[in-house]
Structure formats: C-alpha cells, structure tokens
Amino acid sequence: MKKPSSKIREEIAKLQDQLRAAETREAERIGRIALRAGIGEIEVDEAELQAAFEEIAGRFRGGKEVATGRKNPSGGRTGGEATSTLTYGAGAGSADEA
Template identity: 80%
Template sequence: MKKPSSKIREEIARLQGQLKAAETREAERIGRIALKAGLGEIEIDETELLEVFEEMAERFRGSGSTHRKSTPAPVEPGEAQRPQGEA
C-alpha cells in the first residue's frame, strides 16, 4: 500500500526535526571539547580551523575506529595553544 504524499511530508518533517536535534547535540559536544582544549581563546580564521578539523576527521576515519589506540597525557586548558618548544 502506498503512502499518501501528506504522510510522507509529515515523516520528512519529523525526520528533519530529529536531524536538527542530533546536529545540535553533536555541535554542543564538539564545542565543549574545543573550549576545554583552549580553542576559544585562540584567534584563528574559521577556514583554517575547518581545514584542521577536516584533517583530524580524516585521521580518525582512516583508523577505522572512533577510539584512540593509546591514551595521551591529559592536556590542561591553554596548554594546547603554546608553541612547541616552549614550556
């Protein structure tokens, strides 16, 4: 039995609502992590930041896992923005 177009539209609207809610949860999660890492205090062009995020996403996609194989040392807020070689 075929669905009438009105039912399909209702289903699409419901799914769009679910998608928006899921994207909001994901954005809030990533945002909290970025702030903990000190990214909120760094002045960086959004295009450059997007490139870094894309590289990071590719790194994790390529590993076939969403979890790291080794646990890194904890990073204190602000520590991630120090230039290398500086203590």
Template identity: 75%
Template structure:
C-alpha cells in the first residue's frame, strides 16, 4: 500500500531534523579540533582556510576508498571564478 503524502512529509521533516542535528554535532566536533589545533588564533581569509581544509580532507580520504573530492566541492584554488567568487 502506498503511503499518503502527509506521512511522507512527516518522515521528511524527521529526517531533516536528524540531518540538522548530525551536522551540528559534526560542526562542533570539527570546531573543537580546529580550536585545539590553534586555528582560532589565526587571522586568515575564510576562502584560504577552506582551501587548506579541503587539502587536509583529500589527504585523509586517500586510501579510505572514498572519492578524493566530492562533485559538489568548490573548485581548487586558482580555478576560474565567476563574479560572485564561485567557480
């Protein structure tokens, strides 16, 4: 039997809340680690820091069987960019 759309919407809402909570936990964990590593004291442009963290992510993904860079990841530093600063 097919589920009514109201049930599907309820499930979607629950999953969105679970996703939000998981992302919050992940952000807090990464934030604590970044502070522990001393990144809170460094004055650096956000873009440069994101680029450096992407390099770290690639380094740790190597050998784990995961793709080196997800398709939705921002372009590498120095890549052509549009007027909004995005590739």
C-alpha cells in the first residue's frame, strides 16, 4: 500500500528536524575545537577561513575534493600554487627554540 502524501510530508519534516539537530551538534563540536585552537582570536575573512577548513577536510578525507557549490573550492588558489601550513600548540616553534 502506498503512503499518502501527508505521511510522506510528516516524515520529511521529522528528517529535516533530525538534520538540523545533527548539524547543530557538528557545528558546536567544530566550534569548540576551533576555539581551543585559538581560531576565535584571529582576524580573518570568512571566505579565507572556509577555504582553510576545506583544505583540512580534504586532508582528512585522503585528498578527495568535495563539491561546495563554489567554482574554485580552494579559495581562489590554483593547483600550482603553494599553500602554507599553520602549526599550533607544542610543535609550533622551530626546533632550536626549545
């Protein structure tokens, strides 16, 4: 027996609520981690910060690019340009600073 459209709409609404809740949990988790890393204290454009997060996500996905709806998800850089790596925490200094 097929479901009536009203039941399908109810299921969609429940799934949308679940999605919002999951996204909120994920955002809070990422936000806490970013704050502990000191990101909240850095003056940086949101587009640059998003590009940096996309690079990090790509690194943890094993280099697989994910479509973000942007023409160039690398924040305006092309494949031939070098990127810098930021290091935070105990390993942030040079070897001879210890």
